[in-house]
Amino acid sequence: MKIIFKANDILEAHIVAGMLQSYGIEAHVGGHYLQGAVGDVAPLGIANILVQDEDSEQAEQVIAEYQDNTATSSEPDDPLLASEPAK
Structure with a gap:
């Protein structure tokens, strides 16, 4: 087995593992007990x-596609949403 992705936390690891499994790739999440420690x-x-x-x-x-999508999804599509609301 090979470490393919280092997630920020257990939740992200399970999301990415589920995504891989949806492509028919068997994925195992490690690090559960380390977080609890x-x-x-x-x-x-x-x-x-x-x-x-x-x-x-x-x-x-x-995973490269996932990372590309998460990087671009943090940028709002609508420029009006990018500005701060008036106070």
Whole structure:
């Protein structure tokens, strides 16, 4: 198995793993117990997604598309939404 993605937290890891599974790629989320060991504060970078070596190339393509979509989705489509509301 190969670590294919380091998520910000367990929630994001499960979202990405579910997305990979929807493409027929078996994905395993690691880091559950590490997050619990540090308490209620959500540490970043301990949730990993692992896939079989033979699925890594397809998984990398799916994750690259996911990262492209999350980067562009943070930018509002409507320029009026980008400005701060009047006070």
